[in-house]
Amino acid sequence: MTRIFIPQDAGARAVGADRVADALRVEASRRGLDVTLVRTGSRGLFWLEPMIEVETPAGRIAYGPVTAGDAATLFEARLEEGGAHPLRIGKPDDIPFLKQQTRITFARCGIVDPTSLDDYRAHGGYRGLARALQIGQPGVIEAVTASGLRGRGGAGFPTGIKWKTVAETAADRKFIVCNADEGDSGTYADRMIMEGDPFSVIEGMTIAGYAVGATRGYIYIRSEYPDAIRSMEKAIAVAVNRGCLDDFCLEVRVGAGSYVCGEETALLESIEGRRGQVRAKPPLPAHKGLFGRPTVVNNLVTLATVPAILADGAEHYAALGMGRSRGTMPIQIAGNVRHGGLFEAPFGLTLGEIVDGIGGGTASGRPVRAVQVGGPLGAYFPRALFDTPFDYEAFAGRDGLIGHGGVVVFDDSVDMARQARFALEFCGIESCGKCTPCRIGAVRGVETIDRIIAGDRRDANLALVEDLCQTLKFGSLCALGGFTPYPVMSAIAHFPEDFGRPKLPAAAA
Amino acid sequence: MWNEAQGQEIIRRHAGREGALLPILHDLQATFGYVAAESIPVVADALNLSRAEVHGVVSFYHDFRREPSGRHILKLCRAEACQSMDGESLAQAVLDRFGVTWGGTTADGNLTIEATYCLGLCSCSPAAMLDGQPIGRLNGATVENLVREVEPQ
Numbered sequence: 197m198t199r200i201f202i203p204q205d206a207g208a209r210a211v212g213a214d215r216v217a218d219a220l221r222v223e224a225s226r227r228g229l230d231v232t233l234v235r236t237g238s239r240g241l242f243w244l245e246p247m248i249e250v251e252t253p254a255g256r257i258a259y260g261p262v263t264a265g266d267a268a269t270l271f272e273a274r275l276e277e278g279g280a281h282p283l284r285i286g287k288p289d290d291i292p293f294l295k296q297q298t299r300i301t302f303a304r305c306g307i308v309d310p311t312s313l314d315d316y317r318a319h320g321g322y323r324g325l326a327r328a329l330q331i332g333q334p335g336v337i338e339a340v341t342a343s344g345l346r347g348r349g350g351a352g353f354p355t356g357i358k359w360k361t362v363a364e365t366a367a368d369r370k371f372i373v374c375n376a377d378e379g380d381s382g383t384y385a386d387r388m389i390m391e392g393d394p395f396s397v398i399e400g401m402t403i404a405g406y407a408v409g410a411t412r413g414y415i416y417i418r419s420e421y422p423d424a425i426r427s428m429e430k431a432i433a434v435a436v437n438r439g440c441l442d443d444f445c446l447e448v449r450v451g452a453g454s455y456v457c458g459e460e461t462a463l464l465e466s467i468e469g470r471r472g473q474v475r476a477k478p479p480l481p482a483h484k485g486l487f488g489r490p491t492v493v494n495n496l497v498t499l500a501t502v503p504a505i506l507a508d509g510a511e512h513y514a515a516l517g518m519g520r521s522r523g524t525m526p527i528q529i530a531g532n533v534r535h536g537g538l539f540e541a542p543f544g545l546t547l548g549e550i551v552d553g554i555g556g557g558t559a560s561g562r563p564v565r566a567v568q569v570g571g572p573l574g575a576y577f578p579r580a581l582f583d584t585p586f587d588y589e590a591f592a593g594r595d596g597l598i599g600h601g602g603v604v605v606f607d608d609s610v611d612m613a614r615q616a617r618f619a620l621e622f623c624g625i626e627s628c629g630k631c632t633p634c635r636i637g638a639v640r641g642v643e644t645i646d647r648i649i650a651g652d653r654r655d656a657n658l659a660l661v662e663d664l665c666q667t668l669k670f671g672s673l674c675a676l677g678g679f680t681p682y683p684v685m686s687a688i689a690h691f692p693e694d695f696g697r698p699k700l701p702a703a704a705a
Numbered sequence: 706m707w708n709e710a711q712g713q714e715i716i717r718r719h720a721g722r723e724g725a726l727l728p729i730l731h732d733l734q735a736t737f738g739y740v741a742a743e744s745i746p747v748v749a750d751a752l753n754l755s756r757a758e759v760h761g762v763v764s765f766y767h768d769f770r771r772e773p774s775g776r777h778i779l780k781l782c783r784a785e786a787c788q789s790m791d792g793e794s795l796a797q798a799v800l801d802r803f804g805v806t807w808g809g810t811t812a813d814g815n816l817t818i819e820a821t822y823c824l825g826l827c828s829c830s831p832a833a834m835l836d837g838q839p840i841g842r843l844n845g846a847t848v849e850n851l852v853r854e855v856e857p858q
Contacts, residue, residue: 210826210841242828381784384825419731419768420780420824422837449724450731452766455822469726469752471765487723529828531789536828559790568785572822604827606789618788622822628765 197230198276201249201256203306205238205391206423207384212263213246219267220248227271237392239306240538241293249288252278258285293535293554298516300508300524301385301501302540305392311430313438316395322440324503328403331506336407337363340502343510344522348385349375349458349495350570350599350675352521352588355502358492361482362408365490370410372401373467373486376417376424376496377451377458380571382530382602386496388538390417390424393500394431398446400499403506404492405444413444414486415496416463418451425450455572455626459674460493462628473628474674495600497526516542521587529555531568531604541586548582551605562607566615566691570599572622573679575686576606576615595686597679612691617645619683623668623676633668634677640664641684654696658688706773707741716751726752726762730769739770775810775817777855780834784823792831795843796820802852816855 202208202217217233224231241247247260257278259270266283273281288294299305308315316322328336341356362370374397378386389397401413417425429448435441454472456462461475464486485491501523505513513523521543527550529536534556551557551567558564566576575596577584584590591598606615624638641664648657665681672678688695715732719725729748733740740763749759763769781796800818803811810817826832829841835851 206824206839207826207829207841210829210832210839245829378825379823381823382786382827383823384827387825420821420834423839424825449727451768452727452731453768453821454766466727467724469724469762470758471761531786531827531830533828538828572785602786602827604786604789609791610789615785615788618785622784626822 197232199232199234199251200275201234201236201251203238203246203392204235204310204423205245205306205388206421207242207388208238208245208247209423211242211245211261215264216246216248216262216267219264220270223267223271224276229271229276231276234309236308237305237310237388239288239294240302240388241291241535242537243535244285247285247288250275250278254278255287258288258291259283260285293537293539296554297540298524298542299540300504300513301389301396301497301526302393302538303504304396305388308393310392310394310427311434313395313434313440316393320507321395321503322399324506325399325403325406327506328406333363333407333409336403336506339506339510340407343505343513344517344520345498345501345505345513346521346588347495348497348501348525348600350380350597355494355498358482358494359404359407361480362410362490362492365483367490369412369487369489370408371486371489371491372404372408372410372413373460373464373491373493374401374413374415374496374499375458375460375463375493376415376421376428377463378421378496378600379418379455379458380573380600380602382568382604383528383571383600384530385526385528385538385601387421387424389496389500390421391427394428395435396500396503397428397496398431398435398440400502401446402441402444403502404494404499408490408492410492411444413446414449414467415446416449416451416457416467418457419453454628455622456628456674456676459676462674463493464491471628473630476673497600518542518544518585518587519589521589525586525598525601527586528602529605530602532558532560532607533605534559543585543587545586546582547577547584547586547603548579550586550603551582555603555605558605558607560607560609562609564605565608565610566606566612566687568604568606568615568683569602570597570682571602572619573597573675573682574599574602575682576612576690577686578690580690595689596682612687612694613645613649613696616684616687616695617642617649619680619687620645623680626676628676631672631674631677633664633671634680637664637668637677638680641668648695651696658695661688707737707743709743709747711736712744712747713751716748726754726759727766730763730766734769738773742771775815777816777836779816779818779851779855780821780824781818782822782824782826782830782832783820784827786823786827787831790830792843795831795848798845799848802848813857815857
């Protein structure tokens with residue numbers, strides 16, 4: 197029997213992975229071949245998707261990008277033996293994009309069957325929890341603190357300190373909330389883990405629950421991710437059946453299309469059944485979170501990284517990275533880029549290495565003009581800032597942020613005034629309405645940018661936008677209003693020539 | 706269409722659940738295609754909330770529809786990664802092709818087109834979702850496939 201691995205990741209399905217699976221199944225049975233198809237997550241090399249792999253005595257051999265129409269020629273070329281074919285890539289681990297990575301959080305993604313607990317265990321799963329139970333609750337918190345792990349959702353708060361706070365707060369009930377409301381454009385790391393290695397989330401949350409004394413956890417997944425919701429629910433059902441969740445109860449909650457619910461307090465409101473409005477802090481969720489109880493709210497990547505930290509030791513993780521950014525970051529290279537995909541690496545690569553080197557420049561073949569890092573609230577960086585290392589502090593030092601690790605590449609056809617306008621428009625659409633600068637300022641900001649675009653009192657209106665951004669930055673409770681100035685002001689600062697041109701090409705068309 | 710007995714049954718399934726409002730609204734929409742105005746007092750009563758509170762939640766979240774949608778729902782991504790691949794002009798072409806604006810439903814009730822801000826398919830931009838199925842690397846040809854898929858035979 198030969199096993200052929202085909203990703204079931206939504207990114208691979210979006211470009212035809214299901215059609216490829218059907219065609220391979222039909223073709224194999226037509227030829228009477230003993231072939232089993234295994235649906236996995238994605239390796240994250242999206243320009244090669246659908247990328248299939250076949251198990252051979254020499255290891256797995258990859259082919260891609262495969263279309264349904266290739267099934268016949270692939271089997272003619274003896275796919276089941278790893279035979280030569282124009283689409284044959286070779287061993288996946290030899291592909292430079294994969295070879296250069298340090299996969300810790302994504303070690304299993306794209307390799308294992310996400311529905312198989314046995315596969316998970318065979319690839320090192322549940323070693324972290326076993327170690328946690330050995331070293332005890334204070335030992336776990338100590339290890340997570342020593343690893344230097346910081347919140348991968350974007351805020352970068354030290355995970356160990358958050359856990360310690362919850363552990364030390366007495367209460368009748370405590371909660372672990374996994375934030376999988378991955379709304380930033382250019383990011384899909386949470387989605388890939390849920391679809392490719394969901395048990396790592398379950399294990400990470402179980403460890404967190406053990407460490408702080410919580411017996412119930414919620415995974416809040418955005419509704420735009422139906423595949424991830426299915427995959428996570430299936431994995432929880434398997435874990436329950438196999439007795440892995442006897443002491444820790446896990447439940448998936450589905451968002452409803454609100455970006456601001458990715459903010460931790462809005463997310464808690466949403467789980468409680470209310471409008472996703474941001475809460476003022478203090479009290480911190482660690483003291484008074486979900487249903488008024490001490491709550492750990494962590495990003496999904498943070499939680500999925502914990503098992504590996506415990507299994508292989510905090511020192512091993514902390515040895516990677518630069519400055520105060522320890523360990524690895526799954527960088528998601530997206531947008532107008534030749535080699536788009538997920539690249540997990542220690543902190544410290546420069547933006548230029550990521551975009552030009554790993555990403556290979558634009559998909560359109562035109563010059564890279566701007567890169568937005570960290571989602572819709574992240575700054576637009578010009579080529580002049582390509583020496584910035586991927587590191588929380590280095591990006592902050594240049595009025596930007598790394599956020600959840602999304603890198604969106606734009607070529608020279610981008611109109612930065614339109615991008616600045618969009619940032620404010622998006623803030624207006626998604627504002628929860630609690631803070632006036634965000635709710636009203638965003639709308640006034642769009643109007644003011646429109647005047648600048650129309651060439652109406654350019655300098656006075658630019659000064660007004662800057663003033664408005666100051667108000668947004670300092671007068672908003674959360675990052676939506678507080679960080680919308682990043683894309684707006686960076687666009688103005690680095691691409692002033694785009695503001696106040698008499699007419700936009702798109703408007704003229 | 707809204708049916709009170711069926712609605713009550715959905716609400717009953719969530720009895721005793723903490724923070725049950727969003728799960729109930731999702732189930733109501735999955736069953737009826739939208740959250741009917743008639744359902745609001747029923748849900749409010751079951752959860753011991755005011756009608757205003759339930760209305761506030763329904764109207765806050767972009768997902769909840771307050772009227773029936775078309776038979777098919779196409780979500781087109783308008784976020785930055787898709788913008789970088791000229792998704793906006795493609796989206797406009799799709800809207801024009803079906804003669805609707807954002808959020809609109811075709812006259813024959815066959816298709817509703819909605820804007821979405823990121824489907825997590827950002828390395829396969831421009832992206833869309835048709836009836837929950839992801840579609841990436843949208844271009845003129847894939848749009849035509851999509852049109853064939855949704856047009857009544």
